[in-house]
Amino acid sequence: MLCSVGHVYGQTNLFDTPHRSSYAQHLYNNGLYELAIPEYLQVLQTDTSRQNMLLLMQCYRFAHQAPKAKQWADRHFKHKPMPHPICNEYAIGLAETGLYDTLAAAHFWANPADTSATNQLKISGLLFKEQYQKAQQQAATKAAFAPYQAIAAEGLRLKSKKVWVARGLSVLVPGAGKVYAGQWKDGLITLVTVGVMGWQAQRGFAAKGTRSIYGWITGTMGFGYYLGGIYGAGRAARVRNARLHQPIKEKTLQILREKIEVRP
Incomplete structure (x- = not known):
């Protein structure tokens, strides 16, 4: 009996953070994003690394649950700045869920001094909102924004019905x-x-x-x-x-x- 008890207590804990993290990663790698979400939520209770947070938000997005990713990020980073690369994933989620005004505001960006990135988000927001004239004007300020300028020009040629x-x-x-x-x-x-x-x-x-x-x-x-x-x-x-x-x-x-x- 004593040997059996010792054997049980000596077994590996399959529900500790490292094993949960490995299992969540396995689910992620195999495209089982919905199953990976609760695992990453459990992992983040003890291991709040940026990689785990990024993987959780991507699981939400790939599982077509981007609004839940935004809810989690808003709650988790309510009183602190959103770090890179979490803000990148957050921006893509905003675009996919149609929150274009929030995307254009770019207040969540990790480095507000990165004017190139924030302007890119603002131009994207204008294109999403079909404000092609403004997007074209802002895209013309920098050669790196040439792809956006071409898209804006294409949008201006469209004939919408009133x-x-x-x-x-x-x-x-x-x-x-x-x-x-x-x-x-x-x-x-x-x-x-x-x-x-x-x-x-x-x-x-x-x-x-x-x-x-x-x-x-x-x-x-x-x-x-x-x-x-x-x-x-x-x-x-x-x-x-x-x-x-x-x-x-x-x-x-x-x-x-x-x-x-x-x-x-």
Whole structure:
């Protein structure tokens, strides 16, 4: 019995920090990022090295949980500066989650004196927000920003659809706004549906006047569809613009990753 007890207590502790860290690294290397997250959280309770923090944030991002990486970083570095390379990973996470204003502010950057890096983040933020004219002007100040200048020029050539124009057209002619936004089939369906409902409502009111239940039902349905078409036209314009500008955002994000991403 004494030998058995001694054997048990003599075994290696598989749950200590070094073993957890090795296991977390194994999961990371094999692309099992979601499983690695809780392991790194446990490791960071006793070993707060920059590498472990970076690996945790990258696991969050690779597992498509970038907002959680931001939450963890904001909580952990609430009262202290964010060190390099954690700030690099933080910046990429901001870009991927659409927090472009925070990215452009660059207040989290480890070395505020590094004006080249902070300007790069600001230009990226402008490109993400589709402010191509401003981005082009800032990118022209330094030769190193030439790739951003080319992307800004590409963005300026894009022809976006105006939401207010799409809605205004739908007010005048049902479905016209969707046609303007490129959704021809939806626009024609809206026009036909509103037209048929209006015609049915007119028939009902012509037969029985304002007492026509059929006229009120079809008229209300047609008017509701008409209002929905106005809203849908604005949404269609926004969706089209988002698809149009998505390649610009992807190119900007790719450059940002190439310049600041750090892999352990």
